[in-house]
Amino acid sequence: MTVFLKLLRMAFLTLSNIILNPIFWIAIFLVYIQYRRINKMRIQILGKNNQSARTMTMRSTIAGIIGGIAGTIVMRFIGITIHIKDFYYVLPLAIVLMLINIRYICFSYSGGLLCLFSLAFGFLHLDVSGMMAIVAVLHLIESILIYFDGYKDALPIFLKDKKYGVIGGFYLQRFWPIPFIVPFPMQMATVVAALGYGDISLGNVPKDKCKVSAKRLLLYSTILLLLSILSTKIYIFKWIAAIFSPVGHEYLIIYGQKEEKRKTPLFRRHSRGVTVLDVNKDGVGERMGIKRGDVIVRMNSYWINHQEELEAILKENPQYIWMQVIDKGGKINTFTYKDYQRGINSLDIVIVPIDIQFVFDIQNTSCILKKITNGIKNKFSKKKNM
Numbered sequence: 183m184t185v186f187l188k189l190l191r192m193a194f195l196t197l198s199n200i201i202l203n204p205i206f207w208i209a210i211f212l213v214y215i216q217y218r219r220i221n222k223m224r225i226q227i228l229g230k231n232n233q234s235a236r237t238m239t240m241r242s243t244i245a246g247i248i249g250g251i252a253g254t255i256v257m258r259f260i261g262i263t264i265h266i267k268d269f270y271y272v273l274p275l276a277i278v279l280m281l282i283n284i285r286y287i288c289f290s291y292s293g294g295l296l297c298l299f300s301l302a303f304g305f306l307h308l309d310v311s312g313m314m315a316i317v318a319v320l321h322l323i324e325s326i327l328i329y330f331d332g333y334k335d336a337l338p339i340f341l342k343d344k345k346y347g348v349i350g351g352f353y354l355q356r357f358w359p360i361p362f363i364v365p366f367p368m369q370m371a372t373v374v375a376a377l378g379y380g381d382i383s384l385g386n387v388p389k390d391k392c393k394v395s396a397k398r399l400l401l402y403s404t405i406l407l408l409l410s411i412l413s414t415k416i417y418i419f420k421w422i423a424a425i426f427s428p429v430g431h432e433y434l435i436i437y438g439q440k441e442e443k444r445k446t447p448l449f450r451r452h453s454r455g456v457t458v459l460d461v462n463k464d465g466v467g468e469r470m471g472i473k474r475g476d477v478i479v480r481m482n483s484y485w486i487n488h489q490e491e492l493e494a495i496l497k498e499n500p501q502y503i504w505m506q507v508i509d510k511g512g513k514i515n516t517f518t519y520k521d522y523q524r525g526i527n528s529l530d531i532v533i534v535p536i537d538i539q540f541v542f543d544i545q546n547t548s549c550i551l552k553k554i555t556n557g558i559k560n561k562f563s564k565k566k567n568m
Contacts, residue, residue: 205273205374209359212277212376214239216284216357217335223353224337228532232462238335245331246358246377249323254362256322262315268308269373271296276376284355285380285435293317294427301421311413314423316373318407320360321399321431324377329396332356332379333388338460340538341384343447350449350459350534351384351442354391381438385445387474387510395438402430448475448510449534455479455508456489457534465530470517472531475510489533499525 217235224231272292279286286292293313300308336352343349360375383391409426413419449459455477461467472478478486482503486492495503503526504518519526 203361203372203374206359206361206372209273209361209374209376210239210243212280212287213242213357213359216355216378217242220335220337220353220355227337227339233335241334242331242356242358245327246360249327249358250360250362252326253319253323253360256319257316257362260315260319262312262319265309265312268306268313271306272313273374273376280378285378287357287376287378288431289317289320289375289377290431291428294424294429297420297424297427301424310420310424311410314406314410314413314420314427316375317427318403318410320375320377321403321406323360324358324379325396325399325403327358327377328356328379328392328399331358332381332392332395336383336388338532339382340535343450346447346450348451348535348538349384349447350457350532351382351447352388352391352460354379354381354383354388381435382442384442384447384449386448391442395434398434398438402434406430451534451536452477454485454487456486456492458531459534460532462530462532465528466519466526467529467531470505470519470529471515472505472507472517472529473509476515477508478505479508480506489535492529492533496527496529499527501525 214235217238221231221233221235221238224233272289275292275296276287276289279291294317296306297308297310297313300306301310332354334356336354339351339353341349341351356379358377360377361372362375363372379395381391381395406423406426409419409423413423449457451457458467458472458474458476458478460474461472478492480486481492481495482500482505484491484495501522502518502520504516507515507517509515
């Protein structure tokens, strides 16, 4: 009971310190901006948006607070202590790095680079072991967040493949403000971290992709934590931990992206039927039981090979429909749905088309600085043409 009360008191202390911390609200605002950017892309790709940036931010914030409380407990258990000045530069550098690539908002990059700078030049005099231990614990928490939250609000995208033509996929982009209490010498203080998860899913559904990514990140965080502990005893491991922090994290991202490109795309056109890329929440398709990756081959006795054929049947506003669908495992399922009052004019799903005008560019999307530069160039070119 005593341990439980201590944990409860620690959770309450963390929560009360969070609410009063202005940096935490700045982190929430940055997360909100990113979700607004993603929603603009959703409109550009799909022509509509059924997500709210405010709701997405709120969900991420709640998940981040829970993660922060868990991280606080882990840090207290391990006995991590650092100096408060060590965190004066981490979040500002993370924001600067975010302009180069969205995923660089993660502390593995800013924390690792600052530690390397401190080791090389003796400037800042950071507690490298403590900093790397905190980064490790943060990624331990992030691996859990990715497993349970990383696949939510995945953005459907379209790419062009040399072999399969237009293929579908998902752009996974989640951000979490992570507030936690860190014991400093002679005091306790609230530290706010920002974690970002960015990936693409082409060969599998987002949930399965996130499970794989989470397990790999858990391994990464465990190795980094062990290196940080060793660095308190052996000096060379300070360098190893500081290098491993950004390099190891970047390797996980690049390896995951290359792995996806090597896989046979799940969301591609087949010899018959149309492939479902996404299913809108609470829509007709979801209520019928249609899932991502399903291939619709028949509807109301008509064979379906093009999206236009599907739309032609629904234009008649039928009161009853039945479909034959092949799932990603090759099993044939039959689904039915009826609405005798209003009829059915949409399945509320996203189909992989034969051709598409807007093709997703992950490089241009990930780099805010490049996007700003291109925007300025476009404005100048328009003025010259006028």
